[in-house]
Structure formats: C-alpha cells, structure tokens
Amino acid sequence: MEITAGLVKELRERTGAGMMECKKALTENNGDIDVAAEWLRKQGLAKADKKASRVAAEGRVVAAQDGGKAVLVEINSETDFVAKDENFLKFADEVAKTALNSGANDIETLKSAKTSYGPTVEEARAWLVSKVGENVQVRRVVRIDSANNVAAYVHGGRIGVLVELKGGDADLARGIAMHVAAMNPPHNKASDVPADFIAKEKEIELAKMSEKDKAKPAEILEKIIGGKIAKIVNENTLYGQPYVLNTDQTVEAAVKAAGGDVIGFQRLVVGEGIEKVVEDYAAEVAKAMQV
Template sequence: MEITAQMVKELRERSGAGMMECKKALVANDGNVEVAMEWLRKQGLAKADKKAGRVAAEGRIVTAQNDDAAVLVEVNCETDFVAKDSNFLTYSDKVAEIALASGAVDVDALKAADYGNGSSVEDEAKTLIAKIGENIQVRRMVRVANAGITGAYIHGGRIGVVVSLKGGSEELAKGIAMHVAAMNPAYITPEHVPAEVLEKEKEIALAQMTDKDKAKPAEIQEKMISGKLRKLANEQSLTGQAYVLDTNTSVGDVLKKEGAEVVSVARLAVGEGIEKAEEDFAAEVMKQAGLA
C-alpha cells in the first residue's frame, strides 16, 4: 500500500513521533493508521522504560479543589524547559483533576487511576515520556479535607500550599497559604512543637551559656532558657510567626481577629529531597570528543 504524506502527517499529529518513525510504523503495518499508532506506542513505551530511571527533579506543583477537599500533586520532569512544555502542562493539570475526582489519598492510587482514555495515569506518563523524551513522574500527592474554608496557593508552579480553616474567609485562607509558601513553618502552633525538639534545643542553649550567665541565680537561668525556647517555638510554628502580609502582627493574632482556626496545612515544593546529579559539562564534552 502506498504511504502518503497525508497519512504520515496524520500519524505525526496523533502520536507526536518523528516523521521517519511514523513512516516506518505505517510501512510496517500496511498503512493502517490505528495499528501504526499502537505500534508506535509500544515502541515508545519500551523507550520510556529506559528513561524512567533518570533523575527527574524539575516539574510542577498543581492543585485542584471542590467543596469537599483539595489536592496538591507534584509531577516531575528532568528539565525546566519541559516543565513549561504544553504537553506536560496539560498532563499535570489533568492529573490534579483526576486526583481530586478519583478520591485517591496517595500517589500509588493516583498512578493507578483511569486517565480517561482507557489507560492509567502512570501509563499516560509513559506515553508522554516517549513523546517528549524525558522522564516524567507523578511523585507525590496530598489530599486535605475541607474543614469549612479551603485556600490554595501556587507560587511560580514550584511551591504549592493548601490550607483548611474552621471559620474565617476565603481571602484569609489564601493569605495563610501564601504565608506558608513563603515561610514554610514546621508546625501549626507552638504547642505542636515536639517535646524532644525543645529538650534538644534546651541542651544546646545550656551549652552556649557564658560564664557570666552561669553565675546568675538558677531561676534567672531558667527564665533565660524558657525565653529562648518560646522564641524558637514561635519561629517554627505558623501561628507564632509574623504574618507576611502584615509583619506588624502574628498569624495567630490575625486568625484570632477573624475567629478562625487552622485545621490542616499541606505544602509541596518541586524536587524536595531529590538529590540532583552535579554535571561536569567540560568533562562530558571531552568524553564525547574522545579526549577523556
């Protein structure tokens, strides 16, 4: 069967594969576009499996929410360039919607969820790997139940926060989410700071006391140490920090003024905990040129 330019063009548009690959697929499958599409997909998935082990530390944080809950999802790729690619953007946005609608509570359930075309979220990632040429991974997700009012904030696609409040307003919820994105508090309130953390800080504070401080009465020393621990607990907790949108007041005071309480907080940042390989480009060029 004659393979026409129109057939190649149609297969290219549907598959995203190169012109020569499309022509080869059509020749191998007697010009049947549907079978050629499946053939290309199988070839692509084989390539995708090889790329799945490569470090993917770039990408996006995406969110979706409804009246019941909100989700944050981290979808990774290898380069910032691909993180801005329209195919990657479309995929990651849809994954967030699937995470919300499917009721998935962890990333394994999300990967297994139906993408809507007969394949799973994970299989669709493999198809995208074949098309884009980079490793694509749905790495993390978190679901936050709506306690009354939920606010979400995405900063530059790289940091995402969801906050659920009891009381308050949508404006306040978004403001708190912006604060968490900027300040990344470890705990919600000073009372949530674990006792073992405070005990360790107390040991450090005692070790750092000067001879002059040690000469002071025990009760004075205890007040000094207690003051340092209170300051530390405030610095590490959401309600104890100065509010980024009004540094003259604390987050706790803002919440109190509006009669609101933070019930839950989730924050994801692209590439957290992923060890990126340090590339020596000069050495790589020399290696490619056979000089090293």
C-alpha cells in the first residue's frame, strides 16, 4: 500500500509521534493506520520501560481549577532542561486537566484516565519519554472538591499549594496559598499540632534552662515554659505565623477579620523525598579517556 503524506499526517495527529516515526510505523504495518498507531504505542512503552529505573527528581508541579474543584500534580523528569521542554510542559498541563476532569485522586487512577486527545496518561507519558529521552514520572496528585473558596497557586513551577477557605473570598484564599508556598507551615492550627511534639519541645526547653530558673516555683516555671511553647507552636502553624502579605498581623487575624476559616491546605514541592544522584562528570570523562 502506498504511504501517502496525508496518511502520515493523520497518524501524527492521532499519536503525536514524529513524521519519520509515523512513516516507519505505516511502512512496517502495510499502511494500516490503526495497527501502526498501536505499533507506535508499543515502541514508546518499550523505550519508557528501559528508562523507568533512572532517578527523576526534577520536573514541575502543575495546577488546574474549576471553581471549588482544584488539583495539583507533580510530574518529574531527570533534568531541569527537560522540565522546560515544550513537549514536557504541554504534557504536564494536559495531565493536570485530565486529573481535574476525571476526578482522579490517586496516581494509578490518573494514569489510566484518558487525555483529551485519546491516549491514557500512562500512554502519553511513554510517548513523552520516547521524545525527550529521559525518564518521566507522574508522581503525585492532590485535589480539593468543595463549595468553599478554593485557591490553587504554583510558584515558579516548583511549589504548588491548594487552600480551602470557608468564608472570606477568593483573594484571601489566594493570599493564604501564597503564604503557605513561602513559609511552609507544618500544621494549620494549634489544635493540629501533635501532643508528642509539644511534649518533646517542653523537654528540650526545660533542658536548656539554667539551674537558677529551674529552681523557681512550679507555677512560674510553667508560665516560662508555656510562653516558649506558644512561640514554637505559632512558628509551626499557619494561623500563628505573621501573614506574608501583611506582617503586622498573623494569618489567623487576617482570616478572622474577613470572617473566614482555613479548613486545610496541601503543599507539593518538586522532588521532595527523592534521593538525587550527584553525577561527577569530571571523573566520568577521566575514566572514559583511560579506556
């Protein structure tokens, strides 16, 4: 069967593969476009499998939102160079939209969800690997579905935050999301701080005190320790921190002044928790020259 330019173009539009790859696929499969598309997918998956064990700790956090429905997705690559590649960026945006529209709240569900142009997220990921030549992984997804004010904020493509705010308004919700991105509070409110954390901090503060202070009456000693613990709790909670958009007041004061209440937040940072491989390129070159 003659492999026409129109047939190649149709296969390219369907799969997103390069012109030469599409022509080869059609040639290998006697011009059958359906079989050729499947053949291309299998080739892409094979390439992706070979690279799957390589550490991917760079990448981007992307967001998608529709009213009170919002998602964050972390997508990793091996290098920051690929994380800025046009193909990677288009894939990342498509995955975020797919996560939002499919209702997926875990990675396995998201991987099997269909993208707007046909393939599943996993199939599209495999194709991206074959294009950019690096391991690419869809690592994490978090979402909020709420009737409250919801903000999705991404800073520099590397830090993403979702905030759910009851009351207040959309601008305040976004401001709180910006604060969480900048200050990374471990907890929302004082009531969310684990009791064992507070007990440990009391133990540490007591150990740091002088013998003279330790000899003070129990009620005074308790007030001293209590003040120190209150300061530590404030530093470790969203509500206790000075609001980055108005440091004259705490986040709690800003929220309450607007008649609001922060229900919760989620924060993703690219590559957190992944052990990066440090390459010694000088040693690698020197070794190669000795061969």
